[in-house]
Amino acid sequence: MSANALPYRPHNHSACVHQALADARTVCASRQARLTPIRERVLELIWQSHKPLGAYDLLAVLAEDGHNAAPPTVYRALDFLQQNGLVHRIASLNAFTGCTHAGENHTCLFLICRSCRNVLELTAPDVTHALNKVSAAEAFTPEETTIEVAGLCPGCKEGSDHD
Amino acid sequence: MSANALPYRPHNHSACVHQALADARTVCASRQARLTPIRERVLELIWQSHKPLGAYDLLAVLAEDGHNAAPPTVYRALDFLQQNGLVHRIASLNAFTGCTHAGENHTCLFLICRSCRNVLELTAPDVTHALNKVSAAEAFTPEETTIEVAGLCPGCKEGSDHD
DNA sequence: AAACGAGATGTTATAATGTTTCAAATCTCG
């Protein structure tokens, strides 16, 4: 149950998408959630991209598929995928990315390269713990945490160093 | 140079807005940034609200003012205020809130109550430090950090406990 | 098999948020 999707590193992309879909099927089966064709297709598209896709990007590809979908179709699929922990919404980009910890309950954070647009999803216990302490100090009950760090990934940094 | 703007706690709101505007003038003066009437008015509205305001909320109030503003007017003012560290954009709400550390260079985080919509801005060195370590471990150069925790503030939690 | 009901999808329209573009006004500084 581990889709190893690390941008910045070369990998067998097709296998990684395949694995993500397999994981998704397992997760959905165990939850009695229905991974319908549309939902699966949307998840596949998101994984194929490996860079966050907007809802309307997805719509455009579905149109190429010959599937004449309207916005609600995509947003509903995305809602489903989010609810089942299969994709994340990146608030600062209004875009969606595959979750690399499908099925696990986790607080994650994103390193977002402003140059190549790649996104790295991480879990960072230290960050989570520090955040929990802050919340507790304010008697605040956290429910949903958004942590998005925009900057330059190693690859793009190199480029901009030299040019 | 400290606008003490803590939701959850009662305070003299008018004085707090006044202080924020005074701080803003000082910051802008020291940077040779022009806090024009529109920009100041937008900042004032944001502070008066104390809950994040959307760009179109601001537009609506400006319209009441008799100021027939179009969206770019407000977005430009907001850009200016953000650039000069006077307001923050809350990505998960598409809304803006006054910065309680005007002029200081800081990474801050937000505790956002989903019930009363109040937002508490904090700086948390532990969180920042943990995030920096994570970034460094990935050779990632952070530039802009978004940390938004949605949940229930103490006041609203009480309410929902008893009802 | 037929009827039902819940969940999923289709369809149309619209709301909410944000940007591009170019012209006009205003400020700054020599």
Next chain:
DNA sequence: CGAGATTTGAAACATTATAACATCTCGTTT
């Protein structure tokens, strides 16, 4: 003052997201 830069006005448009209601699908009950 007058040239150049910054700021604002104004119209149109682009992007992102939702509301509302009709239709379909599929498993369950009778």
